[in-house]
Amino acid sequence: MKFSFLDLPIWPGILKRTMAIYSNKAIAQLLREVATAYSLTGANRFRTIAYQRAADVIEQLSQELYDLYRDGRDLSTVTGVGVALAGHLKNLFEGSKDDYLHAQRGLIPVTVYELMKLPGVGPKNAYKLAITFNLTNLDTAIDDLEKHAVAGQIAVLEGFGKKSEADIIEAIRVHRERKNLPERVLLHKAHHEAELIRSYLLKHAKITHVEALGSLRRWEQTIGDIDLIAVCPEEASEDVIDYFTKYPSTMSIDSTGPKKGAIITTKGMRVDLRTVRGDEVGAMLQYFTGSKEHNIRLREYGLKKGYSLNEWGIKDVKTGEVKTFATEEDFYGFLGLQYIPPELRQGKNEIALAQKRQIPTLVTLEDIKGDFHMHSSYEIESSHDIGADDAVEMLIIAEKLGYDYIAFADHNPSVGNHSEAEIVTIMKNRFNFYREVTKKNRGCHSLISLEVDIQPDGSLALPEAAFKYVDFLVVSIHSSFSQSKEDMTKRILKALSYPKVKIMGHPTGRMIGKRDSIDADWDAIFTHCVKHQIAMEINASPERLDLPELLVRRAADTGCHFSIDTDSHAAAHLPSMLYGVSVARRAGLTKDRIINAWRLETVKKFLLE
Incomplete structure (x- = not known):
C-alpha cells in the first residue's frame, strides 16, 4: 500500500513537520540541489537551467505549492513547473518510492550540498573537496573540512592554493556566525x-x-x-x-x-x-512602530517639553492629563514636529529635521514611471538564467502597472561558448527582435539594454562591436566577489569607463543572509558616476535590496542619481518595485534623484546622450 501524507490525521506536530518538509523554500532548495547534481554529472545544460528557474519561481510563489497540491490544483499550470516536474512533485508529495527528485539529488554525495552552504564555495569545489577528503558524514562535513584546511591540506590541491584555503577557513567562520543569528x-x-x-x-x-x-x-x-x-x-x-x-x-x-x-x-x-x-490609534501606531532608538530620542525630546509619551497618548507631567490622538500626524504635531515617515524613524537626525520642518518628501511607488532592468525569455545563449516570460507578457504587466517605459536587460551571451563574431550576430538578432516587439506594443515605450558581466580584470563580457545593438548598458558583478578592495575598485572603475554604460546593477553583489557585499572604495566609484552621468541601481529583488540604504545615503551625498529596478526574471516579479522604493525611502531619497521617476524625454537624455 502506497503511503501518503494525505492519509495522516492532521495533528499539529505532523502538520508542522509536513509544512517544513514541503514548504516552498524546502522544495526550491531540493530543485537547486537536483540542478547541482545535473551540472556536476554532465546532464543537459538546459535541464539544469530549467530546474534552477523553477526553484526561483517556486520560492517566490504567493501560495505554498503543497497547499495547491492538497487542493487538487494541476501543478503543471504553475509558472515554471512543466508537466514532467509536476509529476515528480506529485510523487514527492505522495511519498512514492519512485521519488525521482531525491534519486537525482543522490547522484552526488549529499555532503556536497552541505559544503555549498559556505559563502563562496561553488558546486565544483564542494564536489572536489568532498571526494578528495572522503567527506561522507553530513553532520561533521564542515568540521572535518576545517581540520583539513587548518592542516594546510587544501592549499596543495590543484586549483586551490593558500588564498583559497584561507578563504574557506573564513567562510566556515562566517557560516557558523550566521547559524547562531536569530531566525528572521x-x-x-x-x-x-x-x-x-x-x-x-x-x-x-x-x-x-x-x-x-x-x-x-x-x-x-x-x-x-x-x-x-x-x-x-x-x-x-x-x-x-x-x-x-x-x-x-x-x-x-x-x-x-x-x-x-x-x-x-x-x-x-x-x-x-x-x-x-x-481615537487612540495615533499614539499606538507611533509607539509600536519604533524604532527603539527613535522612540528613546522622542521620549527625551518630549520630557524636555514636560510630556511623558507612551502607547496610549501624551501625558502632561505636571497635570497628569493624557491626550489621545487619532493620527500620528496629530501626535507629532502636538510635540511641534513635522510628521516623520516610519522609514526614517531610525534614531538619527530625523527629530532635528522635523523641528526645522525639513523632513524631505520621500519618493513613493506612484512616482515610478518605469523599470530599466528586466529579463525576458528571449534565448540569448547566456551562461546565466533567462527570464520565464516573453517580452510581450512583460510589456503587458508593465502597462498594467502604469509604466511609461521599460528596458529589456537580458544577460550577455556567454563569452566562453561563442566567438566575438557570433556574439555580435546574436546581439543583432536580439536588437531586431525587440524592435519588432516595440513596433507592435506602443502602450509602453521600450528601450533595449543588456546586463553585462564585469569580468575580474574590469573588462566587459561583450565585444564593443556589439554595443551598437543596445541603447545603453547595465553592468554588474557576477563572479570573483572576494577581490581586494584595491583590485575591486580598479575593476569597477574600468568597467564604468566603457561607452554606453549608464547603470551599475546590484552594485555590492550581496545576497541577504547568503553572500556579503564586495569591498570597494565606494566614494571613488560614486564620484566617477556623478562625473560620467551613471546611475547606481537600487535593485528591488528582495534577496538583494542593493545598494543597501547606508551606501545609498553616501551616494546621494556625493551627488549620484539612482535607478530603482526589479531585475525581474518573470512578469510576476515586476510588482516587487515597492521593495526597492522602500530602500530609497529609508535612505531619504526624493523622486528627483531617481531617473525612473522622470518623464521619458528627460530620462532618455540621461541614458542616450
Whole structure:
C-alpha cells in the first residue's frame, strides 16, 4: 500500500513537520540541489537551467505549492513547473518510492550540498573537496573540512592554493556566525503574509483599519515577528481576537487576551495582533512602530517639553492629563514636529529635521514611471538564467502597472561558448527582435539594454562591436566577489569607463543572509558616476535590496542619481518595485534623484546622450 501524507490525521506536530518538509523554500532548495547534481554529472545544460528557474519561481510563489497540491490544483499550470516536474512533485508529495527528485539529488554525495552552504564555495569545489577528503558524514562535513584546511591540506590541491584555503577557513567562520543569528525572514515574505492576514481581518464587520507595526512598517530588509494593529470599538475587541485566531492558515495559537493575541502561521511566522480604539490609534501606531532608538530620542525630546509619551497618548507631567490622538500626524504635531515617515524613524537626525520642518518628501511607488532592468525569455545563449516570460507578457504587466517605459536587460551571451563574431550576430538578432516587439506594443515605450558581466580584470563580457545593438548598458558583478578592495575598485572603475554604460546593477553583489557585499572604495566609484552621468541601481529583488540604504545615503551625498529596478526574471516579479522604493525611502531619497521617476524625454537624455 502506497503511503501518503494525505492519509495522516492532521495533528499539529505532523502538520508542522509536513509544512517544513514541503514548504516552498524546502522544495526550491531540493530543485537547486537536483540542478547541482545535473551540472556536476554532465546532464543537459538546459535541464539544469530549467530546474534552477523553477526553484526561483517556486520560492517566490504567493501560495505554498503543497497547499495547491492538497487542493487538487494541476501543478503543471504553475509558472515554471512543466508537466514532467509536476509529476515528480506529485510523487514527492505522495511519498512514492519512485521519488525521482531525491534519486537525482543522490547522484552526488549529499555532503556536497552541505559544503555549498559556505559563502563562496561553488558546486565544483564542494564536489572536489568532498571526494578528495572522503567527506561522507553530513553532520561533521564542515568540521572535518576545517581540520583539513587548518592542516594546510587544501592549499596543495590543484586549483586551490593558500588564498583559497584561507578563504574557506573564513567562510566556515562566517557560516557558523550566521547559524547562531536569530531566525528572521526576508521583507517580502513577511509583507506578503501580513497582507494576507490584513485582508482576512478586514472582512470582520467591526474592524475599520489594519496596519503593520515594528520593523515591517519601517520596511527593514529582514523581519522577525509580524506585528499588526486592528482598529475597532472597544466592546468588539475580544470578538476580533477570537476571529484572528481562526485565521485559516493558523498552525497554532500562541496566546490570547481581551485586546491582543498571537498565532503561528503554517509558514512558521509568529503574528501578534493588538486592538485599539480609533481615537487612540495615533499614539499606538507611533509607539509600536519604533524604532527603539527613535522612540528613546522622542521620549527625551518630549520630557524636555514636560510630556511623558507612551502607547496610549501624551501625558502632561505636571497635570497628569493624557491626550489621545487619532493620527500620528496629530501626535507629532502636538510635540511641534513635522510628521516623520516610519522609514526614517531610525534614531538619527530625523527629530532635528522635523523641528526645522525639513523632513524631505520621500519618493513613493506612484512616482515610478518605469523599470530599466528586466529579463525576458528571449534565448540569448547566456551562461546565466533567462527570464520565464516573453517580452510581450512583460510589456503587458508593465502597462498594467502604469509604466511609461521599460528596458529589456537580458544577460550577455556567454563569452566562453561563442566567438566575438557570433556574439555580435546574436546581439543583432536580439536588437531586431525587440524592435519588432516595440513596433507592435506602443502602450509602453521600450528601450533595449543588456546586463553585462564585469569580468575580474574590469573588462566587459561583450565585444564593443556589439554595443551598437543596445541603447545603453547595465553592468554588474557576477563572479570573483572576494577581490581586494584595491583590485575591486580598479575593476569597477574600468568597467564604468566603457561607452554606453549608464547603470551599475546590484552594485555590492550581496545576497541577504547568503553572500556579503564586495569591498570597494565606494566614494571613488560614486564620484566617477556623478562625473560620467551613471546611475547606481537600487535593485528591488528582495534577496538583494542593493545598494543597501547606508551606501545609498553616501551616494546621494556625493551627488549620484539612482535607478530603482526589479531585475525581474518573470512578469510576476515586476510588482516587487515597492521593495526597492522602500530602500530609497529609508535612505531619504526624493523622486528627483531617481531617473525612473522622470518623464521619458528627460530620462532618455540621461541614458542616450
